Amino acid sequence: MREDVVSSGLRVEGLSVEYAAKRGLGRTRGDTHKALADVGFILPTGQTLGVVGESGSGKTTLGHAVLRMTPVSRGRILWDGVDLATLSDRDLRPYRRQMQLVFQDPYEAMNPRMSIGRIIAEPLLLAYGLDRHARREQALRLLKQVGLDESLLGRRPRALSGGQRQRVTLARALATAPRLLVLDEPTSGLDVSLQARVLNLLRDLQTDKGLSYLFISHDLAAVAYIAQRLLVLFQGRVMEQGPTDALLRHPAHPYTAALLAAQPSAVPGRAPKDPAPAMNPVADPVPGACVYYQWCGKALPRCRMEAPDLTSLGADHLVACHYPGHETTSIH
Amino acid sequence: MTKALLWRLGNSLLSLALLVTLVFFMIYATPGGPAYSILGVHATPAGVAALNRQMGLDHPVWRQYLTWWDHLAHGNLGYSFTQHAPVADLIGSYLHNTLLLDAVAAAAAIMLAIVLGLAQGARARSLGRIIGAGQIIGYSLPTFFVGTVLILVFAADLAWLPPGGLGDTARSAGLASLWRHLALPAVTLALPLAAGLSRYFGHQVRDEYRQDYVRAARSRGLSALRIAFRHVLRNAVRPLVTVIGMMIPSLVVGGVLTESVFNYPGLGWLLWRSALEQDYPTLTAIVLLIGVLTILGNLAADLVNTLLDVRVRYD
């Protein structure tokens, strides 16, 4: 990766998150579950990186790890050149304000006993210690920013609709004037019409404030709408990353291709279906093989013997596959 | 799975060790110490000192603690000065009577609870309300009051059943007499248990009925009876095992009161008498025994649950 690209912004290198696999009698030594293995990316200021993957791919863990909300096992999280992964909790505090998380389930992310006003004002109290009057004023401003009416201020979260809730959590995340937002499936629970509104709002906010987004989603179309770059995760490993356009037009990794084929893209009428590869869960990973080996429709003997490294296809396009974009008959 | 079982076993052993330690410090912290209570009004400083020496109570704490373990390991639970017998000998027959009463009461309570709970859960609106009212009354009724009233009605007034005891001749007089003596205490003891258990089970059944799979079963044309017995009941009984394990403390508490009311010669009755007479060795031994039984009961419930069901639902 080019060193000069990022002096400001986020740069993640070799990020790994491992959990001790717990079984019955406490921890068994050496038995770790790799939630993330050696993930790296660059997110320049004002841009959006889309993280795509299925459940269990580690995309939520990635979002949490970047914010140090989950313990990081290895790797560097460089924010304006400062490695956040090595900072103590206290040293981390000033940085926490600059990066906020928007949770997947907005209802869970709000204390049900608090009013919307208090929820939005909470970070103002915690980060700046503003007085009641100033907090109210700021809360009103934030509400307006996300297109909500001030009459909501006294309501409880449960009196709001799904779309309103998501915008409230967005307003709260914006309270500390962050520069980076980690958006964890911000639209997955929303109806179509509301989803469009949130996506548009996110775009506008980015243009207005020069925010960077780490946009996590399983919906490739939503990601494509908002992200300049994409990162495809499978079982905690990067399969492919690159500029959105290039990646979607010429997916190099078979997994990306499969995801793309499975997208319910708006094809009028009964388009001939690309059969998605058989994703039967296989009990144990084959040691030493490519993690996608058992699922891959294009696997060749080499894929079983040797896990591919992330290699460049040029123009910032990286892929972890021995035969990127390769058309052959599979051994399966 | 073996690991999970071992883990549970280890936990229980740790609890047992803690229990023994805890009980030791409970006695150790007794103001005046046991010597005072043994000697009672005749206590003089010299007499107390002599007795303390005799019982090893003048040793440092750690030594007493080790002796405590040593005695327990050898089944030596101390000597009851009021009953003039080794505590271990004393407890045996009382424990036997208590287990008999508890088993009868628990069996009755569990059966009643399953029937009531199923009816309540399946018919939450009409019948469930009535059963619910019965339950809250059932476990609000103080055992000792119920027992007294039962004696008043069935023993004193109607003279159908004996007012209490197990009767010296109960055993030799055969099973019929035993049942007659057991009837009133067992009903008294079972009533609040059945109320609590059936409430829990009723909620369990009702929650199962709210699950999607019940509606899915209906959408496939399965009959209400089939759904109740083949699907709902199977899922609802599982947690009941744990609850039956947790029932032991209530059984003990109810047992103490019931046995006192009916002068039933069980562990609870003995506990009560030794508390009134300040017979600390016996008291301590019973507290310890009850603790051990509770821990073992919970362990048993855990084991059964683990064997029945290793999976974690809806995780």
Add this chain to the structure above:
Amino acid sequence: MTDDTTRAQPTMHPGGLFQRRRRWPATFGRVRADMGGGMLFLALVLFSWIGPLLYPHDPLAIHTHHILAAPRSRFPLGTDALGRNVLARLMRGGQATLAISLWASAIGLLAGLLYGMTAGLGPGWLDRALMRLLDTLLAIPSLVLMIFFASIVPLNETSLALLLGLVAWPGIARLTRNEALAARERDYVRAARQFGAGRLYIARVHILRAMLPLVIVNATFLMADMILGLSGLSFLGLGIQPPHASWGGLLNSGAGLAVIGSWWLIAFPGLAIFLAILAMNMLGQGLLARLEGELRE
């Protein structure tokens, strides 16, 4: 309130055939349960404290000519074996029983909250140690512990309240700890942490407040347990000592005599204990149902 909940249309996944629907009018029955329980308890409190003002008779006075008198106009609830006025003793006994139970519940609630919060919010090893200890304590049923300690300490109102309270806290402690642990993992707590909230702020604002209603509701069940425990102890002769009156004590002294016909000696104290416990159980159950209804999404 009802309006808000029915108006909210949350549903994470749009559609979905049988999503659980909140039934709005169903709370009616529960509202009656907690209201009824509260009223009943209030009535017992009035009986015990205001009653003596309206019916000023000495509960300890001995009427030698009226031994074991059946209820009639002069002694509405009869007299006992020493010729003492049962109604007056019932009122005085109510004061003792209810006051001690209340104090004991307060002590138990406080102790349980402190212990539970420490375990739930402290480091993992502390939690494990405290919970192991709690499990062990819970292995000895509360009444057994009460009997044990009651045989040791001199028995008066203060010592009984302390004794009961100190035996009663483990249940509340466990509940508090479990709720605290669950709350710690809530997304809104993680969010607060991201805004720079410290441990104390989170404990105070998000955790304590979130679980306080539930804990307090459970304290009503604790109160029922305390009434039962105190009455049980007194019934066993290990509670309030004669000649002072308590409901359990009245039942104890009356039990033998009831068999020979003096039914009033056990009927009224027994009823009083039952009603007091019933009141607390109804109150607790009603409140719990409300709370669950409120939290159910």
Add this chain to the structure above:
Amino acid sequence: MTTDGLTLAVSGLTLGLTRDRRARPLVEDLSFGVARGEMLAFVGESGSGKSLTAAAIFGLLPAGVQRIAGSIRVNGSELTTLSERRLRAWRGRDMGLIFQNPLTALSPSVGVQAQIAETYRVHKGGTRDAARARARALLAEVGLKALATGGDSYPHQLSGGMRQRVMIALAAACDPALIVADEPTTALDVLIQAQILDLLARLQRERGLAVVFITHDLRLAARYADRILVLYAGRAVEEGDAAQFFTAPRHPYSRALRDAIPTIPATGGRLTEIPGQPPEPRALPAGCRFAPRCPNVGDDCRRTEPAMTFDGTRFACLHPCAKMS
């Protein structure tokens, strides 16, 4: 529309709250039909009444909701007049229902073979062994060969995709004429979603099933269904051929739904937003229910509720969008 020969014919279906009589119906005057071998997609947002309609077909409306009017005919037989007992024979035998979340919709402590066999035996009788054999064959047919041999497996041992395949096998156990799939893939990942829907489409073709596919995703509807019916706040707003529908929706709501979805590759333009929120059943606007949010709204829309008209597709709008957009 003639109802002869239709597997499912619903006409004038109106569903409302049992207790609150002031509230307007949750589903009002809904009519549609599905023929053998055809897939009809119900598209709508949450609260549009699409799931309630599915429940009504099976006579399994949740407590508090009742059918006020309308007829439901399966294979020509009227279901609404049947007793619960008679209707039970129809459920599972002539029509199968697929739920959104297969984990909660499968009985957790009964094996999957046993569940399928149970359903089969309840309706078709026969020996246990025959029912088991049938269950195994079905599991193999839905692509679960591993579960079709040897011992039985429990739902919790399966992955989400496998569970939904079991659900499909269950729904198809007695060779029903009609399958209703209620958001069958909402709980699943994209790749699994495609597989499950491919499977459903295959069964539909091979067995000549009539399928009602309920979804909130217009793209899925367009990709898999023959016809699409769009619901808004309890009323059908448009119904038509899937392909034609997608190129030229006539109702402003349908068009807004289509344009609110991001596409691949991205077009670069902004997504169309629909202002406001769907109305509450208690507070429906007068006239057209979509009027407060509609870009084409006229004064007449707030007065009269538009009736269904036919012009290429069937739609209910006074100011429809142009035929070609």
